[in-house]
Amino acid sequence: MSGPAQRRITIKEVAEAAGVGVATVSRVLSGGSASAETREKVLAAAARLDYRPSALGRNLRRRRTGGIGLLVPDITDSFYARLTDGVLSCARSYGEPVTVGVTGDDPEREAELIGALIEESMDRLIAVPSGDGEMWAPALRSGLNVVFADRRVRADVPSVVPDDRAGVLTAVEYLAGLGHRKIAYLGRHGQSQRVAAFNSAIASLGLPADRDLVVHARSSRDSAYAAAAGLLQHRADVTAVIAGGNVLGEAAVLAARELDVRIPRDVSLIMFDDVPWAELCSPPLTVIAQPAQDIGYRAAELVLRQGRRPPAVTLPTQLVVRASCGPRVSAPRR
Template sequence: MKRTTIKDVAEAAGVGVATVSRVLSGGSASPETRERVLAVAAHLDYRPSALGRNLRQQRTGGIGLLVPDLTDTLYGRLAEGVLACARSAGEPVVVGSTGDDPEQEAELIGMLLEQSVDRVIAVPSGDAEVWGPAMRAGMTVVFVGEQPEQEPGDDDPLDELLLLDGVRSAPRPDSAIPTVLADDRSGVRTAVQYLKGLGHRRIAYLGGPGHPRRVAAFRQALGPLADEDLIVFAGGSRDSAYAAASSLLQSHRDVTALLAGGNPLGEAAVLASRELGLRIPGDLSLVMYDDVPWAELCSPPLTVIAQPGQDLGYRAAELVLRAGARRPRGVLLPTELIVRGSCGPRP
């Protein structure tokens, strides 16, 4: 007979997986919701093996790794770093793809809890509430590559990082989840300064979900030259990225340089430029955040902001394996501007 899962309880109770996890781990919920979830769980004979105190008592080891897209080259390199570190520690790794969707992310967290996995490395979707049940259940969590959105007025925990052992780090207060990031702000600033040095003034930014630090760095680096009409965001799909790039380049013919905030966005910018008959770099200089194999094979090869994907994963695994030790609040790894043939002087 198939064992009842947390997803079965959520569907029967008409709530999300995150809500079921929150109720069963003693978190906040309305009296009506709590009563309904508990009644359904009892009716279905659901036995949460790893919630609350049972998580510590029944620990089986292992590391959960949650990324938005397993086909993305960056996340593949990140996973390689996690696997290399986990292998050296003799720990198995359970990998899941969230699709950058908070509901799917919550479901995977629930599954990891059921499987008694108590260490998780995640590229978070951006919804901090999804992680409440995991934290209340005693999971050790490390974020990598991204941070959930903060409430307005919250300090950025990486604003006060100090250089230590080749990376920047800061003490971690008990309430904060350690985060391993690439220094995207420095990378974006360097790229914009490079384009300005080539004479470009109408510089556009093509972004996707997340990465608010990159957008903020872009605006700051451009200063008075920043034009909000030239800062465009796409959804998470490749079709959305292509549509956004094509619309931007068609409606703003005076744009002479474009910074793409990720490799799917860079791919979309290259395709849209070709469709519109724009020469790179004759008509449009292009910089892409993240170095991937095809970037060097383009004609011309793309100038990129390279981030150390494998090192990001390795450092995140090191942090999550430091059970009981005082871990830094954040680790910031350097980025590098690699100049290739996709940028030239302003036409």
């Protein structure tokens, strides 16, 4: 049923049809110099035959693959989906294809994918790095052009990240302003940046430091739920929690509902990352919005621009107040 896979036409045939040499065709098509007459003939022949230059041939000769690789932890997470959308949108305007891989936040799987990408001769790569970034050394040494997105784990790789420091500080200040003193941070493994910002924010506001107030989950939904439930259950003294991402926030809402902890009456909740459903949730969630799409777009710009590259760009976050935070009630719950 499917066609006989007709052979694609090559530059040679175009040359023949135009009555010129292949070198001339190549030159005309890639903007080199040629007489007006020749250019005309070549263009006409190419159009007539519907010639499409083979990226394979070109890339082999040029010793590099055009496209760019993108590695995200989980394409199903709205944040990374929007980041991906930003990358795709920028790449499209450059006409570059994007190859996407999902790491599941697993450094081993990430290394595998890097290997595969290198095998494809892909020389430009945007990644949300999983671990501490040490396995990137060989890839970097081999001349791979890498930009990190969302997380900054190595100083020698340009990165595009949200302003975690300011975002966390804003959230903590807002909560403190409402009277909360026992604030917990519910994060993912590897958010060292934010945890540091959290601790320093707590300290700078003179709130009691308590190491156990930051709890970590792996990136799965189950793990997030377990962490949220554990926090809510064992620490009846916390009156506010900051969720470090939308799946963490979702888990917190679910766990609270299950444990009959009322938001915001019993505990206030601020979630990192504004997602469409934050407004639909009951109650609507107060969030720290992150420019996910911009992060992707800027990262793509960085990796596509050959010139000098700034070591890091930081994009602002924004507090969006809805209805998941309230004043601290004096009576401890339960």
